[in-house]
Amino acid sequence: MRNNAEGTRNRILDAAEELFANRGFEGVTVRQIMSKAGADVALAYYHFKSKRDLFDAVLLRRAELMNEKRLAALRQVEERHPDDEPSLEEIIGAFTDPLLDMLAEAPDEWRSYMALVAQINNSPEWGGELMTKYFDPLVRRFIETIRRAVPGCDEADMFWSYHFLSGALTLTIAETGRLNNLSDGLCDSADMAAARARMARFAAAGFRALCAENSR
Amino acid sequence: MRNNAEGTRNRILDAAEELFANRGFEGVTVRQIMSKAGADVALAYYHFKSKRDLFDAVLLRRAELMNEKRLAALRQVEERHPDDEPSLEEIIGAFTDPLLDMLAEAPDEWRSYMALVAQINNSPEWGGELMTKYFDPLVRRFIETIRRAVPGCDEADMFWSYHFLSGALTLTIAETGRLNNLSDGLCDSADMAAARARMARFAAAGFRALCAENSR
DNA sequence: GACTTAATTCAACGTTCGATGAATAGATAC
DNA sequence: GTATCTATTCATCGAACGTTGAATTAAGTC
Numbered sequence: 195m196r197n198n199a200e201g202t203r204n205r206i207l208d209a210a211e212e213l214f215a216n217r218g219f220e221g222v223t224v225r226q227i228m229s230k231a232g233a234d235v236a237l238a239y240y241h242f243k244s245k246r247d248l249f250d251a252v253l254l255r256r257a258e259l260m261n262e263k264r265l266a267a268l269r270q271v272e273e274r275h276p277d278d279e280p281s282l283e284e285i286i287g288a289f290t291d292p293l294l295d296m297l298a299e300a301p302d303e304w305r306s307y308m309a310l311v312a313q314i315n316n317s318p319e320w321g322g323e324l325m326t327k328y329f330d331p332l333v334r335r336f337i338e339t340i341r342r343a344v345p346g347c348d349e350a351d352m353f354w355s356y357h358f359l360s361g362a363l364t365l366t367i368a369e370t371g372r373l374n375n376l377s378d379g380l381c382d383s384a385d386m387a388a389a390r391a392r393m394a395r396f397a398a399a400g401f402r403a404l405c406a407e408n409s410r
Numbered sequence: 411m412r413n414n415a416e417g418t419r420n421r422i423l424d425a426a427e428e429l430f431a432n433r434g435f436e437g438v439t440v441r442q443i444m445s446k447a448g449a450d451v452a453l454a455y456y457h458f459k460s461k462r463d464l465f466d467a468v469l470l471r472r473a474e475l476m477n478e479k480r481l482a483a484l485r486q487v488e489e490r491h492p493d494d495e496p497s498l499e500e501i502i503g504a505f506t507d508p509l510l511d512m513l514a515e516a517p518d519e520w521r522s523y524m525a526l527v528a529q530i531n532n533s534p535e536w537g538g539e540l541m542t543k544y545f546d547p548l549v550r551r552f553i554e555t556i557r558r559a560v561p562g563c564d565e566a567d568m569f570w571s572y573h574f575l576s577g578a579l580t581l582t583i584a585e586t587g588r589l590n591n592l593s594d595g596l597c598d599s600a601d602m603a604a605a606r607a608r609m610a611r612f613a614a615a616g617f618r619a620l621c622a623e624n625s626r
Numbered sequence: 627g628a629c630t631t632a633a634t635t636c637a638a639c640g641t642t643c644g645a646t647g648a649a650t651a652g653a654t655a656c
Numbered sequence: 657g658t659a660t661c662t663a664t665t666c667a668t669c670g671a672a673c674g675t676t677g678a679a680t681t682a683a684g685t686c
Contacts, residue, residue: 309534322587365532
């Protein structure tokens, strides 16, 4: 059993991730998590030292991989344009598509985590603090690239544009099913290919509408 | 004491609204709510019959007024254009500005409620169901107006555009403070005038970018 | 095969949870 | 002035909460 420790840890994280995503931090009990993970309650406190630390571990586990994928996509865009500036669509796509692709290609692995991030981003209690902690470096890098691609754009316009984009992306990865109800089944909240085909175009046009007047 | 019942009910709703908005349904205890409301715990179960029913009452209380304000704004836009179609900016503004204005003019009254709605909209557990229940009629009316203003726009493009707009608006009314961190204080998540000056323009451009290709 | 250490189980702790029924007070009705 | 009904208080229920310490098991060390 010595080497199953890692496996147990991951089973706990998997169970916690899914439950936290559906019901929030306080809506889940440690007993529910451990029951789903098929392990004793006390093991949660052995591997992680409190419920809150387990929550942080859930967040941290996939944040790094997510950031790496987005950073790689951004670098790829930059390398594609050694002499000129990439388009807004390309830059925004590098920010959004990695998430949508991960959801499309491995939904069972990512759905809960993405939904959890979406809830946190919209939470007054945790939105400011946790999102800043896990994602700010990447976002600052992303905004830096935009700044170069749209020179002269007002700084506040740019931050607000990013904010709108962040909201749109966040609700998309939440996959709440509301779009299904609203469109009477025509659209599917979980159809990431449909979202991917539209999101960067939508947001790039928004950026341009705000920046165009003041740039150049 | 006979006629203080209404006052007590509202004090309970006020306390519940603020606490639910900050910590979510499960993150708050009935005792905390009643302590903040300055009343006995049992009164929560006398006026509302369970914690869950109290939660629904909190949501319902302001939903109607919100819908009325948005519907009035939409009607006003339509009346301004008896012979031609209003612009996308005007229609979207009728959808978003009432909320931003309420937040700007009476923040203490609306901040918690808006934050609560934002969290619910991004929750897999409640997003699909509750948002549909309280806001679908208005949203369908809103989409209908857009459909007339942008004839020939692909239906799926329109629903996804609305979805992105909904996400942007939702994160805005959540006022998480993340924008303050990200912009090093240049922008303020709670600055609804700044949001109002940009949101409809951003979203209208997004709508156009998706619909333009297939319309006409 | 004794020793150590990491992983897991078991039983329980004090606290707090949502909820309830009985008792009380205050205003109204007759 | 007594009966009535609504609003509120008080004491408490059983269940479930997060967390812990001690005991047990399995694996690596020598």
